[in-house]
Amino acid sequence: MTESTDKGRYDFNRIEPKWQDHWLNNRTFKTPNPNESGDKPKYYILDMFPYPSGAGLHVGHPEGYTASDIVSRYKRMRGFNVLHPMGWDAFGLPAEQYAVQTGTHPAVTTQKNIDNMRRQIQSLGFSYDWDREVNTTDVGYVKWTQWIFLKMFNSWFDEAQQKARPIDQLPIPDGLSDTEKEAYINNHRLAYEHEAPVNWCPALGTVLANEEVIGGVSERGGHPVVRKPMRQWMLRITQFAERLLDGLDGLDWSDSIKKLQSDWIGKSIGAEVDFKIDGGTGFQPVNHGQDGRATDIIRVFTTRPDTLFGATYMVMSPEHPLVDTITTDEHKAAVEAYKEMASKKSDLDRTDLTKDKTGQFTGGYAINPVNSEKIPIWISDYVLISYGTGAIMSVPAHDERDFEFATKFDLPIIQVVEPDNAARASSSCKHGQDGRATCFTGDGTAINSGEFTGLKTPEFKEKIAAWLAENNFGEKAVNYKLRDWLFSRQRYWGEPFPILHTEDGRVIALDESELPLELPALEDYKPSESGEPPLAKATDWVNVTLADGTKARRETNTMPQWAGSCWYYLRYMDPKNDVAAVDFEKQKYWLPIDLYIGGAEHAVLHLLYSRFWHKLLHDLGFVSTQEPYQKLINQGMILGSDNQKMSKSRGNVINPDDVVSEYGADSMRLYEMFMGPLEATKPWSMQGVEGVYRFLQRAWRAIINPETGDLLDCIQKTDPDEPTERILHQTIKKVTEDIEGFAFNTAISQMMIFVNHISKLEIRPKAAMEKFVLILSPLAPHLCEELWQRLGHTDSLAYAEWPAFEADKAKEKEIELAIQIKGKTKDKITIAADATEETTQQMALASKKVQAALDGKKAKKIIVIKSRLVNIVA
Numbered sequence: 001m002t003e004s005t006d007k008g009r010y011d012f013n014r015i016e017p018k019w020q021d022h023w024l025n026n027r028t029f030k031t032p033n034p035n036e037s038g039d040k041p042k043y044y045i046l047d048m049f050p051y052p053s054g055a056g057l058h059v060g061h062p063e064g065y066t067a068s069d070i071v072s073r074y075k076r077m078r079g080f081n082v083l084h085p086m087g088w089d090a091f092g093l094p095a096e097q098y099a100v101q102t103g104t105h106p107a108v109t110t111q112k113n114i115d116n117m118r119r120q121i122q123s124l125g126f127s128y129d130w131d132r133e134v135n136t137t138d139v140g141y142v143k144w145t146q147w148i149f150l151k152m153f154n155s156w157f158d159e160a161q162q163k164a165r166p167i168d169q170l171p172i173p174d175g176l177s178d179t180e181k182e183a184y185i186n187n188h189r190l191a192y193e194h195e196a197p198v199n200w201c202p203a204l205g206t207v208l209a210n211e212e213v214i215g216g217v218s219e220r221g222g223h224p225v226v227r228k229p230m231r232q233w234m235l236r237i238t239q240f241a242e243r244l245l246d247g248l249d250g251l252d253w254s255d256s257i258k259k260l261q262s263d264w265i266g267k268s269i270g271a272e273v274d275f276k277i278d279g280g281t282g283f284q285p286v287n288h289g290q291d292g293r294a295t296d297i298i299r300v301f302t303t304r305p306d307t308l309f310g311a312t313y314m315v316m317s318p319e320h321p322l323v324d325t326i327t328t329d330e331h332k333a334a335v336e337a338y339k340e341m342a343s344k345k346s347d348l349d350r351t352d353l354t355k356d357k358t359g360q361f362t363g364g365y366a367i368n369p370v371n372s373e374k375i376p377i378w379i380s381d382y383v384l385i386s387y388g389t390g391a392i393m394s395v396p397a398h399d400e401r402d403f404e405f406a407t408k409f410d411l412p413i414i415q416v417v418e419p420d421n422a423a424r425a426s427s428s429c430k431h432g433q434d435g436r437a438t439c440f441t442g443d444g445t446a447i448n449s450g451e452f453t454g455l456k457t458p459e460f461k462e463k464i465a466a467w468l469a470e471n472n473f474g475e476k477a478v479n480y481k482l483r484d485w486l487f488s489r490q491r492y493w494g495e496p497f498p499i500l501h502t503e504d505g506r507v508i509a510l511d512e513s514e515l516p517l518e519l520p521a522l523e524d525y526k527p528s529e530s531g532e533p534p535l536a537k538a539t540d541w542v543n544v545t546l547a548d549g550t551k552a553r554r555e556t557n558t559m560p561q562w563a564g565s566c567w568y569y570l571r572y573m574d575p576k577n578d579v580a581a582v583d584f585e586k587q588k589y590w591l592p593i594d595l596y597i598g599g600a601e602h603a604v605l606h607l608l609y610s611r612f613w614h615k616l617l618h619d620l621g622f623v624s625t626q627e628p629y630q631k632l633i634n635q636g637m638i639l640g641s642d643n644q645k646m647s648k649s650r651g652n653v654i655n656p657d658d659v660v661s662e663y664g665a666d667s668m669r670l671y672e673m674f675m676g677p678l679e680a681t682k683p684w685s686m687q688g689v690e691g692v693y694r695f696l697q698r699a700w701r702a703i704i705n706p707e708t709g710d711l712l713d714c715i716q717k718t719d720p721d722e723p724t725e726r727i728l729h730q731t732i733k734k735v736t737e738d739i740e741g742f743a744f745n746t747a748i749s750q751m752m753i754f755v756n757h758i759s760k761l762e763i764r765p766k767a768a769m770e771k772f773v774l775i776l777s778p779l780a781p782h783l784c785e786e787l788w789q790r791l792g793h794t795d796s797l798a799y800a801e802w803p804a805f806e807a808d809k810a811k812e813k814e815i816e817l818a819i820q821i822k823g824k825t826k827d828k829i830t831i832a833a834d835a836t837e838e839t840t841q842q843m844a845l846a847s848k849k850v851q852a853a854l855d856g857k858k859a860k861k862i863i864v865i866k867s868r869l870v871n872i873v874a
Contacts, residue, residue, distance in 0.1 A: 007708065007709035008704060008705055008706040008707050008708050008709040008710075009706055010696065010697050010700040010701075010704075010783070012663070012664030012665070012666065012667070012782065012783070013664070015782050015783065015786045016123075016125065016660075016664055016665050016666070016782040018782075018786075019125070019781070019782045019785045019786065020122055020123070020125060020782070022785075022796070023125075023127070023796075023798075024122070024130070026796075027130075027131065028127070028796055028798050029084065029127040029128060029129050029130075029798070030129055030131055031081065031082065031083045031084070031085075031129045031131075031132065032081055033586065034585065034586060034589035034590075037081040040079060040080060040081040041079070041080050041081070042080065042081050042082075042083070042589060042590060042594075043072075043075045043080040043081070043082045043083070043594050043595075044082075044083045044590045044591075044592075044593045044594050044595075045068050045071055045072050045075070045082065045083070045084050045593075045594060045595045045596075045597075046068075046084075046085070046569055046572075046593050046595070046596045046597070046629075047064060047065050047068050047086065047597055047598065048064070048596070048597070048598025048599065048602060048606070049086060049087045049088060049089050049134075049565070049568060050088065050089065050117060051088075051089050051090070051092060051094070051561075052088050052089075052090055052110055052113035052114040052116075052117050053094065053113060053117075054094075054098065054109065054112075054113050055648070055653075056113075056116050056117055056120055056655070056657075057117060057120045057121070057655075057656050058646050058653045058654055058655060058656065059638060059646075059654040059655075059656050059659060059668070059672070059684060060637060060638035060646055061656075062121075062124055062126075062656060062668070062669075062672065063635045063636075063638055063672050063678075064597045064598055064599070064635040065121065065124070065126055065597075066124070066126075066669045066672050066673060067597055067633070067635060067673065067678055067742065067744065068084065068595070068597045069084070069125075069126045069127055069669075069778070070673070070739060070744060070778040070779055071595060071739065071742075071778075072084040072127050072778075073127055073777065073778035073781060073798065074739045074778045074802065076127075076798060076799055077774070077777075077778075077797075077798075077799065077800060077801065077802040078802050079801075083129070083132075083572065083573070083590055084127060084128055084129060085128060085129055085132040085133070085134070085572040086121065086126070086128040086130070086133060087132075087133055087134035087135060087136075087568055087571075087572070088110075088114050088117075088133075088134070088135045088136065088137075089136055089561065089564060089565050089568070090110045090114065090135050090136050090137040090564075091136055091137055091493055091494050091495065091559075091561050091563075091564055092493065092494075092561040093204070093206065093220070093491060093493075093561070095109050095110050095113075095493050096491055096492055096493040096525055097204070099492075099493070099525050100525055100526050106492070106493040106525070107137065110137060114135065118133075120656060120657065123656075123657070123660055123665060124656065124660070124665045124668065124669060125665050125666070125669070125781050125782050127781070127798070131575075132572050132575045133575070134568055134571050134572060134575055136563075136564030136565070136568065137564075139516050139518055140516070140578065141564065141571060142495050142516050142518070143515045143516035144567075144571065144581040145495050145559070145563050145564055145567070146495060146496070146497075146498045146510075146515050146516060146517060147512060147515055147581060148566075148567060148581065148613060148616075148617070149191060149495075149497065149498065149559070149563070150498060150509055150510070150512060150515075151616065151617070151620055151622075152189075152190045152191035152235055152616065153167075153189055153190070153191040153499075153509050154166060154167045154168075154189070154509065155167055155189070155190045155616065155619075155620065156169075156170045156188040156189060156190060157188075157190060157236060157239035157240075162242070162243065163619040164190060164239075164615075164616050164619035164620060165619070165620075166620070167185060167188070167189060170185060170188055172184060172185070182506070186507065189236075190235060190236045190239070190616070191233060191234070191235055191236075191487070192233070192234055192236070193231060193232070193233060193234070193507065194231075194232055194233075194234045194484075195229050195230070195231055195232075196229065196230065196232045196234065196486060197227050197228065197229050197319050197385060197386070198227070198228065198229075198230050198232065198486065199212070199213050199225050199226075199227060200225065200226055200227070200228045200230065200531060201218045201223050201224070201225045202223070202224070202226075203218070203221065203223035203224070204218055204220070204221065204223055204527075205490060205491075205526065205527025205528065205531075205534075206489055206490045206491050206527060207230065207232070207486065207488065207489060207490060208225060213225050213349070214349075215349065216344050216345055216349060224344070225344070226343050226344055227319075227342070227343035227344070227345070228343065228531075229319075230488075230531055231488075232486050232487070232488040232557070233486075233487045233488045233497065233555075233557060234484045234485060234486060234487060235484060235485040235487050235612075236484055237482065237484060237485045237608075237609070237612045238480055238482055238483065238484050240612050240615055240616075241265050241267065241480040241482050242267075243615055243626075244261070244265055244482075244608065244611055244612065244615075245262060245265050245267060247611065247615075247626060247627050248261060248262065250627070251627060251629070251630065251631075251632070252630055252631040252632070253631070253632040254632070254634070257600070257603045257607075257632060257634065260603045260604050261603070261604055261607065261608055263481075264481070264482065264604045264608065265480055265481065265482045265608075266480055266481025266482060267478065267479075267480055267481075268301075268303045268478070268479045268480070268481070269303065269477075269478050270301060270302050270303035270304065270305060270461075270476075270477060270478075270479065271301070271302060271305040271461075271464070271465045271468060271474050271475065271476050271477055272299055272300070272301050272389070272474045272475055272477040273299070273300050273301075273302060273305065273308065273369065273393065273468060273473060273474040274297045274298070274299050274369065274472075274473050274474050275297065275298045275299075275300065275314060275366040275367060275368065275369060275375075275393065276296060276297055276366065276367045276369070277296045277297070277298060277322075277326060277364065277365075277366055277367075277377075278364070278365040278366060278367055278374055279296070298314065298316070298322065298366055298377075298389075298391050299389045299391070299474075300314070300388070300389055300391050300392050300393045301388040301389055301392075301477060301479045302392070302393055304395065304398065304399075304461075305461055305464045305465055305468070305474075306416075306417070306446060306449075306452075306455075306457050306460035306461045306464055307395040307397075307398045307399075307416050307417060308368065308369075308370045308393070308395075308449075308464060309368075309370055309371060309414070309416045309446075309448055309449040309450060309452075310395040310396075310397050310398060310414045310415065310416035310417075310448070311368055311375060311393040311394060311395050312375055312394065312395070312396060312406070312411055312412040312413065312414055313375050313376045313377070313378060313394045313406070313411050313412075314366050314375060314376070314377045314378065314391060314392065314393055314394060315359065315377075315378050315379065315380045315382075315383050315391070315392050315394050315402075315405070316362075316377060316378070316379050316383060316390065316391040317379070317381075317383045317384055317385040317390040317391065318338060318339040318342040318343075318379045318380075318381060319339075319342075319385040319390065320379070320385055320390045320391055323335065323339070323362065323379055326362050326363075326364030326377060327362040327363055327364060328362070328363030328364065329363075330363055331360070331361060331362055331363040334360050334361075335360055335362055335379065337360075338358075338359075338360040338379060339379070341358075341381075342381040345381060347384055347386065350381040350382055350384065351382060351384065356408075357380065357382060357401070357404050357405045357408055358380060358381060359378045359379060359380035359381075359405060359409065360378065360379050360380075361376060361377075361378050361409075362376075362377050362378065362379060364376075364377040365377060368393075369468070369471070369473040369474075370450065370464075370473075371450065376411070378405075378409075380405065382401060382405075386483045387481060387483070388479055394406065394411075395416070396411065396412075396413045396438075396439065397413050397414055397415040397416065397417075397438060397439055397440065398415075398416065398417055398439065398440060398441055399439070399441065400439060400441060403438065403439035413438055413439075414448060415438070415440070415447065415448065416446060416447060416448045416449050417440060417442075417443070417444045417445070417446060417447070417457065418440075418444050418445050418446075418447045419440055419442065419444045420443075420444050420445060443456070443457035443458070444456075444457060445457075446460050452464060485609065485612075487559060487560060487563075488557040488558075488559075488560075489533075489557060489558050489559065489560050489561075490527055490531055490532075490533040490534075490557060491527070491533065491534065491558050492519070492522060492525040492527075492533070492534040492535060492558065493525070493558070494558030494559050494560065494561070494563075495558060495559040495563055495564070496517045496518070496519055496535070496554070496555070496558055496559075497517075497554075497555035497557060497558070497559065498510035498514070498515060498517045499554070499555040500544065500546075500552040500553065500554060500555070501552060501553050501554075501555065502546075502550055502551070502552045503550070503551050503552070508546075508552065517554075519535075520535070520538040520540075520541035521538075522534060522535070522537065522538050524537055532556070533556040533557050533558070534556075535554075535556040535557075535558065536556045541554065542554050542556060562605065562606065562609050565606055565609075565610070566606075566609050566610045566612075566613040567581070567610070567613055567614075567617075569593060569610075569628060569629075570582040570587060570617075570623070570628075573586045573587055573590045574586050574587075581622070582622075582623075584622070584624070587622075587623050587624060588624045591623060591624060591625045591628065592625045592627055592628060592629065592630040593628055593629045593630060593631075594630060594631060595630075595631050595633065596629040596631065596632045596633070597632075597633050597634075597635060598632075598634065598635070599634060599635065599637075600634040603634065607629070607632075610628060610629075611627060611628065611629075614626075614627065614628045633678065633679070633742060634679060635678050635679065636676075636677070636678065636679050636680040636681045636682060637681045637682075638672070638675070638681075638682055638683075638684055639681060639682065639683045639684065640652025640653070640654070640683065640684060641654075641683060641684050641685060641686070642683075643683045646684075654684055656668060659686075659689060663689050663690065663693045664693070664696075664782070665782060666696055666779075666780035666781070666782050666783050667689055667692050667693040667696060668689065669779060669780065670692040670695070670696065670748060670779050670780055671688050671689045671691075671692045673744035673745060673747075673748060673779060674688070674692055674744070674745050674748045674749075675688065675745065676745055677743070677745065678742050678743075678744065692748070695748075695752055695755065696780060696783055698755050698759060699751075699755050699772075699776065699780075699783070699787075700783065700787070701759075702755055702758055702759050702764070702769070703715060703764075703769055703773075703787055703790070703791070704787070704790060709790075710790075711790060711791065712764070714761070714762060714763055714764050715764050715766050715769060715791075716763055716764070716765065716766060717765075717766050717767070718763060718765050718766075719765060720765040720767075720768050722813070723757070724757065724758070724761065724765065724768060725768075725809055726809060726810065726811070726812065726813070727753070727754055727757050728754065728768050728771060728772070729805040729806055729807075729809040729810035730750070730805075730810045731750050731751060731753070731754040731772070731775065732771065732775055732803050732804070732805035732810075733805040733807070733810050734746070734747060734750040735747045735750060735751065735775045736775075736802070736805065738750070739778065744779065747779075748779065751772070751775070751776055754772060755772075758772070766791065769791065770788075770791055771803040773787045773788055773791065773797070774788075774797060774800055774802065774803055775802070775803060777797055781798075784797060785797060785798075788800075811833060811834075812833040812867075813832070813833055814830050814831065814832055814833060815830070815831060815832075815833050815867055816828055816829070816830050817829055817830075817831060817840065817844075817867075817868065817869055817870055818868070818869040818870070819844045819847060819849075819850055819869065819870045819872065820869055820870070820871050820872065821850070821853050821854070821871075821872045821874060822874075823871075825869075826847070826849050826850050826853045827847045827849035827850055829843050829844060829847060829870075831843055833867075837864045840864050840870060841862045841864060841870070844862065844870040844872065845859065845862070845872075850872065854872075854874055857874045858874070859872050859873065859874055860873050860874060861873040
């Protein structure tokens with residue numbers, strides 16, 4: 001190839017690094033602070049930042065980044081001050097496991113992975129403001145994560161005001177000793193310690209979330225997992241449950257994502273009911289517990305207090321604190337065996353509705369408060385200590401789980417709700433083996449319910465709740481499936497808690513001036529099978545002496561990976577601030593986030609946790625909005641070419657480096673958006689990449705002489721003809737509306753139509769080509785920057801004005817319509833685009849071919865489908 005020919009070809013290997021260097025060196029996408037942006041409106045677009053994995057990116061990861069980058073570039077050209085940042089969610093278990101296996105410090109591995117992923121991301125031309133890059137492991141970031149934890153620790157939730165308040169504003173009852181006062185305060189802190197049953201994996205040496213346990217083994221590595229009580233830090237997210245639910249209403253999120261969050265919170269309205277334990281089995285109650293409730297009482301929560309007369313047995317969680325007390329000697333061995341078996345299952349396994357019900361009778365009995373009937377107490381793993389009160393009343397005639405359990409263990413089934421009609425009974429009943437309807441779960445009329453017999457279900461619920469309260473047997477209650485957030489990990493690679501434990505059992509928080517508390521240097525990161533965290537090995541760091549001579553130990557658990565990702569969006573606004581997590585005026589300017597794009601796998605936990613932290617910071621006056629993320633979009637998954645999820649084990653992973661090397665970054669960006677709707681799941685195809693690459697070549701050759709690299713001679717300063725002007729305005733209109741609606745695939749299709757049209761013209765108006773380059777640039781920025789420069793512009797197009805379309809010029813002047821008789825096309829006619837229906841009918845009938853097909857018959861009906869066809873019924 002000659003030098004001149006090489007200069008003229010579309011050489012992405014030269015063009016793309018050139019413009020990436022230009023953007024970086026000139027800090028093209030540096031975001032002005034609020035006082036520097038003039039009167040521009042703001043637009044904050046955020047990506048869910050990645051975990052810096054050693055495997056780097058595969059082609060599925062940049063899909064969301066590409067969509068957000070297109071919108072960011074578009075909004076800049078529309079005159080917005082755009083904040084579009086990137087960072088790294090860099091703490092977590094994978095780096096620590098790699099450190100254990102190789103002896104490489106996780107900080108070294110993490111930094112290496114970050115450098116590689118940053119290179120990959122920059123190679124795709126994303127317009128991030130790299131001056132705002134954050135890393136959750138940086139000590140300057142850890143400081144403020146710890147600071148937020150201290151705000152949790154030093155706050156309580158005011159039920160009356162429904163907001164968090166500083167702990168020094170907590171009303172404390174009179175007459176308490178210093179020890180009692182400290183205990184009272186600690187029991188109200190939003191961050192507190194608790195002995196909680198957890199999923200413990202000895203092989204990984206850490207607690208796992210329920211979602212990380214499948215079939216009793218760890219999702220990572222398939223190691224055995226057991227349930228065991230451990231001292232943990234907890235956050236009172238349950239106090240915010242109602243606000244987390246209510247806040248969903250004003251968010252521009254999909255209904256499916258809102259439902260996932262709503263279901264996870266799991267609000268239930270019902271009643272709490274007290275069942276007295278029968279003393280006839282040898283049970284010896286203590287007078288009162290610490291909360292003032294008698295310890296010979298089992299409290300249950302039910303959404304159907306109207307079925308109390310049908311409660312024929314009780315089921316307690318195997319972990320319930322009263323199980324050992326009520327179990328008779330005869331059943332102790334069987335109960336212990338069952339408890340051991342249940343400890344090996346995760347909460348998800350235990351509540352699987354399809355599994356066979358298991359259980360064990362304790363030998364104990366309770367008294368049903370509404371009829372004084374003695375009912376047996378069982379334990380079963382389908383009841384969780386973490387939900388409700390850890391015990392349920394079982395009404396097998398009106399609850400499917402209870403029905404299956406009662407059927408299996410031959411327990412009484414008493415119907416207390418009668419369906420109002422046979423149709424309802426048929427659709428809502430579960431049938432026993434004898435074919436009779438024995439489990440009706442709907443509303444109806446009370447039967448076999450004493451003085452309440454004959455009441456409709458809603459009225460019965462209200463009256464029985466009032467009766468329970470009047471007789472001190474319970475009260476109306478609201479319950480949530482959401483549990484307090486277990487916030488401890490037995491890992492090294494996480495944020496240290498700024499907490500000290502004194503020898504006399506006190507818990508002392510570090511002063512904010514003592515932050516950050518850095519991780520100690522540690523060579524042995526391996527956790528112990530007992531659950532002792534790795535930090536316990538750093539004895540010089542752990543053991544401290546306070547100013548008054550008191551000996552204390554630092555907290556040796558670390559925070560979960562979720563901690564850093566809860567608030568990173570705030571730090572992007574003010575990443576170099578060393579006196580505040582974020583300047584108040586800056587967050588006031590940037591919040592709420594206008595667009596958040598990320599995977600649906602984070603639809604519940606990350607978003608819920610992050611919203612929780614945001615509400616705390618709002619209550620304490622550090623942020624000005626109730627919610628962080630106004631609009632949320634979840635991009636779909638990109639599958640391998642075999643239609644399977646990309647994974648190393650399947651051998652179907654596509655490295656973006658390979659795609660960029662062969663076809664260029666612009667081709668990869670364009671293809672990921674052309675595959676289909678952003679939210680859809682789509683299989684990868686290298687043939688598809690090649691197809692959009694050919695389109696970009698055609699766009700290049702429509703402007704550039706492939707021999708010389710100069711503009712084509714046909715690019716002239718002339719006005720476009722009417723068809724060219726029309727298709728140009730149609731294209732600007734379509735691309736503008738599609739970017740606003742995230743329909744990038746159809747925007748690309750329209751630009752292909754434009755290139756096909758313009759390539760046939762002998763004279764190509766320079767102004768029209770410039771406008772085309774501008775609207776293509778958010779999707780293929782490297783190519784378009786180069787074309788823009790060769791069209792004679794010296795500045796980057798990143799802030800060029802977005803072309804406007806004129807609706808009148810975008811209208812078709814004439815359209816072609818097919819004329820059908822009996823579903824078969826007989827002719828085509830060309831008419832004015834604004835022709836009336838009557839005119840269209842007349843022109844269709846005037847067609848010689850139509851007249852011949854009718855053969856003298858009169859048209860009975862003429863149907864005009866606008867812009868498409870005329871259907872004649874003869």
